[in-house]
Amino acid sequence: NAGVTQTPKFQVLKTGQSMTLQCAQDMNHNSMYWYRQDPGMGLRLIYYSASEGTTDKGEVPNGYNVSRLNKREFSLRLESAAPSQTSVYFCASSVQGADYGYTFGSGTRLTVV
Amino acid sequence: AQSVAQPEDQVNVAEGNPLTVKCTYSVSGNPYLFWYVQYPNRGLQFLLKYITGDNLVKGSYGFEAEFNKSQTSFHLKKPSALVSDSALYFCAVSPFRGNTPLVFGKGTRLSVIA
Numbered sequence: 064n065a066g067v068t069q070t071p072k073f074q075v076l077k078t079g080q081s082m083t084l085q086c087a088q089d090m091n092h093n094s095m096y097w098y099r100q101d102p103g104m105g106l107r108l109i110y111y112s113a114s115e116g117t118t119d120k121g122e123v124p125n126g127y128n129v130s131r132l133n134k135r136e137f138s139l140r141l142e143s144a145a146p147s148q149t150s151v152y153f154c155a156s157s158v159q160g161a162d163y164g165y166t167f168g169s170g171t172r173l174t175v176v
Numbered sequence: 177a178q179s180v181a182q183p184e185d186q187v188n189v190a191e192g193n194p195l196t197v198k199c200t201y202s203v204s205g206n207p208y209l210f211w212y213v214q215y216p217n218r219g220l221q222f223l224l225k226y227i228t229g230d231n232l233v234k235g236s237y238g239f240e241a242e243f244n245k246s247q248t249s250f251h252l253k254k255p256s257a258l259v260s261d262s263a264l265y266f267c268a269v270s271p272f273r274g275n276t277p278l279v280f281g282k283g284t285r286l287s288v289i290a
Contacts, residue, residue, distance in 0.1 A: 067219075096277055103185075105266065105282035106220075113275040121277065153219055161208045161270035161278050162227070167219035 065089050069154050069168035076144040076175045084139040084171050086154030094157045095137035096165065097121075097129060099150040106153065112137055113160065144175045178203035180269050182281035189257045190289055197252040197284045199267030209250040210268040210278065211241055220266060226250060237261070257288045 070085045088095065093114045098106040098121075108121030110129040118129050126148060128140045137156075141148060151172050155165040179202045189195045201207055208227055212220040224235025231243045241252045250267060264285050268278040 094275065098280075103282060105182075106280040108277050108279075111277050155220075160275040161210075164210055164222045164225055165220075165278065167212075167221070169219045170217075 067154055067156055067166050067168035069152075069171050071171060072169065073172050074174070076141075076173065078144060078146060078175060080144050081140070081142050082144065082173075083141075084152055084154075084173075085136070086138065086168060087136045088156040088166070089135065090156060090158075090166065091134070092156035092166070093134070093159045095131065096155045096157075097127075097137070097139045098153045098155065099123065100153060100170075101150050109139065109152075141173075144173075146175045149173060149175045178207070178269050178271060178276070178279050180267050180279055180281035182265075182267055182284045184284050185282075186285045186287065188287045188289060191259055192256050195254050195257040195261070195286065195288070197265050197267075197286060199250045199252065199281060200248050201250060201267070201269040202248065203269050203271050205271055208270045208278075209241075209243060211235065211239070211250075211252050212266045212268065212280075214264040214266065214283075216263075223252070223265075257286075259288050259290050262286055262288045 067088045096111040097109040112118045112131040115134045154168040157165045181200045210225045211223040226233045226243045234240045267281040270278045
């Protein structure tokens with residue numbers, strides 16, 4: 064089925080470990096986004112890529128890096144995980160910007176201990 | 177910068193009664209406005225959007241929303257609530273033009289009681 068695929072679905076890290084969250088879409092969308100969801104905070108934008116070859120910081124970029132590998136794939140890297148990064152991470156994509164809304168992946172639940 | 181406020185953390189409604197989930201926004205210029213729904217352990221699903229045109233927008237699952245420019249509001253409504261409507265609802269806004277990402281509200285948990 065067409066959509067946004069995130070891997071892994073669950074992950075437990077120790078403080079200081081690194082990992083990469085993967086996101087791929089097969090809808091030929093130009094724009095891709097990474098959000099984190101925390102209780103009472105809603106969704107907060109970490110990084111986004113308006114088009115292949117560009118990336119920009121969102122509201123909460125500290126502690127994260129991203130790579131727009133190609134048009135389909137947009138990865139999020141935690142270089143040195145901290146307990147404050149315990150969250151549910153969602154990747155989303157759109158045709159271009161917000162015009163048609165976003166399609167979301169099913170999320171990655173990350174726990175940092 | 178744009179922002180969204182969802183003033184109610186929780187809305188409780190009896191099955192069969194009308195429901196309203198409130199959203200107000202702040203943005204420069206004309207807004208793109210969206211409602212998304214999240215069921216437990218799932219990603220967000222699109223419900224409806226306002227871009228231009230009629231102020232009353234109809235969406236999925238019988239939901240609708242009314243854009244009110246003077247009150248900068250975009251409240252989500254449904255004439256008759258179902259238990260299956262119980263979920264977390266998010267309002268989101270973006271400026272009318274450009275690639276500015278959506279800004280989401282903090283969400284409102286809707287509980288429909290049988």
